[in-house]
Amino acid sequence: MTENADHAVASRRLSPEDRRRALLETGLRLFGSAPFDQVSLEDIAQAAGVSQPLIQHYFASKRGYFVAVARHGLDKLEATTRTRAEGGAFEALESNLRAFFQFFGDHPAVAGLLKTATGFPEVAEMIDAYRSRTVDIVLDVLPVDARTAYTKAAIHAWNGLNQALVTRLRDDPSLTVDWAARFSRDALLSLLKLAEHGGVPQDKR
Template sequence: MKNSEQRARGTDRSVARRAELISIGRKLFADTSYDALSMDDIARHAGVAKGLIYYYFTSKRGYYLAIIEDSVGDLLDRAGGAGDLAPVDRVHRTIDGYLRYAEHHQAAYRTIITGGVGFDAEVQAIRNGVREEMIATIARGAWGKPDVPELARLALLGWLCGVEGVTLDWIGRREVERDTVRALLVRTLVETLRVIAEFEPAYQPPVTMD
């Protein structure tokens, strides 16, 4: 029994230490490019031996991917936490949750959207996964189902890329209230849904979307 408790405490400490290292890494990689940071730099900023980072993440790349994946999980949890709301309310809540996450976790958001490894297929796949999850969430709110025609998916992807650009600029300048930014993004989404309906008549926007 005593050995089991010791193992459990050790596991808790390991989980907490790993989470702490990821939190530090979010800030580092948000402000500095991937190539500009060495493992020695990371260890110095974290105040730990370099070997500890290798122990938890194997390599700098493994560390960076862990940071991206952890940040993505937080973002999707916040944006997708609309529960059993009506479809239109779910869309509003999704956009609001997305903006709130970016506002309160700016370093993590920048890491997700503008991470510093250039074109990396694995990192790009993680980002694409975020976009597909967001598109599916918006589609459920607009049409009650996540699977939509390719043209509709492309249109929503274009809107979402615009959301990323607006959000990055907004958190850097903070000259507009979050509610106003949300209203802007909802309005542009409504227009995107109307355009989709012109090409895909079976996919009409909810009449209460505005």
């Protein structure tokens, strides 16, 4: 959302819910391009076309606003990617991963915000909860006897790989979303195969 668009939104008569959502979208743009300590309440108010007291009315403080913006970004991510995981089948894995990587391509501000937000315990907890839900989704489609500590560790490692791929896609335009989705899918399947044997390749046992 551009600054002019922000002001256009602010100039319309909005319901409290729509006003709050518009403020959160403004926050995604601002905090996605600059860290918390480089964005002031005055900057936020100017970009949103509202008064500082109005921001404090909705979010109490700049920190409260920042945490709400981070939650909004994670909610957008989850709404985009989780819908494709319905049915609990590995057949949906690649399309779900494609949606995940495409989301960050379409919403680079969310990636920028989450990268700088880990210093906030409330936000770090939200990110950990999102990753834990991802682990649970994968575990749910595995046979019960395959849900071991090794398997869970492998899926957590895969979560970290996906975060690294988001960064590589941003920094290297020669890489594509389709490649990242296939690579991530194959990496997960390989990690799960390795986890079946307690993390030790069969030829090393």
